[in-house]
Amino acid sequence: MKRKKKWPLQYRVMIYAMALLFGTLLLAGILIAHSQANQARQSLEDQAVLSASHLAESPMVIDALRAGEADEELRNLLAKLRVENNLLYIVLMDMDGIRLTHPTPERVGEEFVGEDVTGVLERGLAYTSEEVGTLGPSMRAFRPIIDEGEQIGAISVGISTERINNYVLQSQRIVFISTGLSLLLGAAGSYILARRIKRTLHDLEPEEISQRLQEREAMLESVYEGVIATDNKGRIIVTNRTATATLGPHTIGKSLEDVWPTLSIHEQLHDGETITDNMRWLGNVQMITSRTPVTVGNETVGALITFRDRSELDRVLERLVGVEHYAQQLRLQTHEFMNKLHIIGAMVHTESYAELKDYIESLAFQYQDGVNEIGQHVKDITLAGYITNQIGRLKNAGVTVTLHGETSWPVLHNTELLDGWITVIGNALDNAYEAMIGRNEKTMDLTFDRDEDTLVFLLEDSGKGFEVTELPWLLKKGVSSKGEHRGFGLAIMVETITKAGGTYSFESTPGSGTAFTARIPLHRQEDGK
Structure with missing residues (x-):
């Protein structure tokens, strides 16, 4: 089912604001109009009551009732008052309800029409009512006429219902016009408000804002x-x-x-x-x-x-150093392999098959001799192969390497422990070799031993050595005499030993070489099984 497309926020804000404004103004207009109507009616009612009250106290009116008829002067006065005050009628009547005055002269002498007259004649009450008379529907004000404590008649002043309705509508017209203008101003204000909100939200719809917020939260959490x-x-x-x-x-x-x-x-x-x-x-x-x-x-x-x-980055750096070692070994092995292939190719080209046979046998003997030699001390094939390649590289560089050890290392099933030893041994051999560059005698003695559940590695070199006081400075990452962005190997090697729960020590004398010992417990191997 296709989802209905929502209106833009600007239109929705305008509609909601207009609806709210319209509802508010409508309610207010109704209440005000009702109040205005009541006030208008009350105003006209007060006018009729006031007129009737004043006339009820007039001596001319009292004299007319005593005489039983209204003279010309009184009739003219009442007609003038009726026209000036826009009244429907002013009727003077005796106690029998017989009219003494009326806007229509033919009605004089007739009985007042309407059941609402009994209150003023029979009980002497002053009141207002609405009734239909000979001149049509009207609002009537009744007042008794008292002379010397005796009621001698009554007077009724009427205002046309039509006039009342027109007066009410006239008073309400201002309310309607004001409400209409308010709606127009409200519509303009709603438009301006909607545009301002839209600009504040960078012209984005609420759904777009919600989506972007969810996307931001997702990216932040990822x-x-x-x-x-x-x-x-x-x-x-x-x-x-x-x-x-x-x-x-x-x-x-x-x-x-x-x-x-x-x-x-x-x-x-x-x-x-x-x-x-x-x-x-x-x-x-x-x-x-x-x-x-x-x-x-x-x-x-x-x-x-x-x-x-930082320790997480250090672990990544350790892996990068290990990768660098592997890459360096591969480059060296590739170079050596290519040289040997060139030699073999030359012997094949010259058909020196006897020399070729002797050469291949010597290569196989050297490799097997190296593997057998390290294999006596390290039983883990991966680690033994790595150390064999390292030793081969050192021998090719003119370093004399001697292996020692009374007890051999077992197979390392724990990958983390294996990687740790590769990092330690690789960095140790690199540092030792760099310490011997430029020296006549280049020797390394490697000892692989086991002290109960602890593997022990000892490296003694004939390098230039260093002062013991320099050790803290050398163990800082990035500190090296080899140039900028170097010197991480020694620090990473020490950090790897510490993380593995091991210990290390250096013994060195300037000009006499360095002895480095690393001890790492085997119990981490058991945890990884």
């Missing part, structure tokens, strides 16, 4: 790094799943300084400065943070912080 957003006061307004897991729940609305005291965003909020890859401690964990200001127009409205546990 980011592996922790993400924190603050307002311009430094209060946390947004965190993703990683940040919440790291900082704890209920951080929204709190100051970042309270949640993470060592992390300052003053530079971002006040100076607009962006800081990337900056180390900050969060409790006992070192984080790599990046902080950037969030600006809208030319105004800084907050800051965005991303962070990641």
Whole structure:
């Protein structure tokens, strides 16, 4: 079923605002019109009552009732008052209800028409009523005429119902006109409001805003790094799943300084400065943070912080170093293999088959001798193959390598432990070789041993050595005498040993070489089985 397309927000806002305004004005108009009608009716009723009250006290009226007829002067006076006050009639009657005056002279002497006259004649009441008389429907005011304490007659002043209705409509017309103008102004205001809201929302519909918000939330939660957003006061307004897991729940609305005291965003909020890859401690964990200001127009409205546990990046770096070692070995092996292929190709070309046979047998003997030699100390095929290749590379570089050990290493089923030893041994051999560059004597003694559940690796070289006081400086990442962006190998090697629950030691004398010992427990191998 095809979904109905919704009207744009601008039209919906206008319709809702107009409907609300129309309903409000309609209700207000009805109430005001009703009030105006009552006021108009009351005003005319007061006019009739006032006229009747004044005439009831007039000496001319009292004299006419005493005489039993109205003279010409009284009739002219009442006619004048009736015209000037736009009254339907002014009727003077005796106690029998016989008219003494009437707008139509032929009606004088006849009985007053209407059942509403009994109250004033029989009980002497003053009141108003609506009734149909000889001149049509009207609103009537009755007043008794008292002379010396005795009622001698009554007077009735009538106002046409038609006049009352016209007067009411006239008073309500202003209300209707005002309501109409208010609606027009409301429509214009609704349009302006709708346009302003639309511009405020960057011409986006609510559905589009909702979709973009959901997409933003999804992207924010999919980011592996922790993400924190603050307002311009430094209060946390947004965190993703990683940040919440790291900082704890209920951080929204709190100051970042309270949640993470060592992390300052003053530079971002006040100076607009962006800081990337900056180390900050969060409790006992070192984080790599990046902080950037969030600006809208030319105004800084907050800051965005991303962070990641440094140890995770260290593990990635360890893997990259391992890959670099593998790649370097492959390049060396490829180069050596190509050289040997050239030699074999030359022997085949010259048909020196006897020499070719001897050469191939010597290669096979060298490889088997190397494998057999390391295999006596390391039973793990992967690690033994790696060490064999490393030793072959060192021998080709003119280094004399000697293997020692009373007890052999077992097969390492734990991949993490195997990778750790490859990282440690590879970096140790690289560092030892670089320490011997330029020296006449190049020797390495490798010892593979086992102390109960602990594997022991000892490397002694004839390199240039170093002062013991230099060790803390050398163990810093990125510190090396080999140039910029170097010196990670030694630090990663030490960090790998520490993470594996092992220990290490260095013994060195400048000019006399270095002895490096690594001890890593085997119990992690058992955990991984």
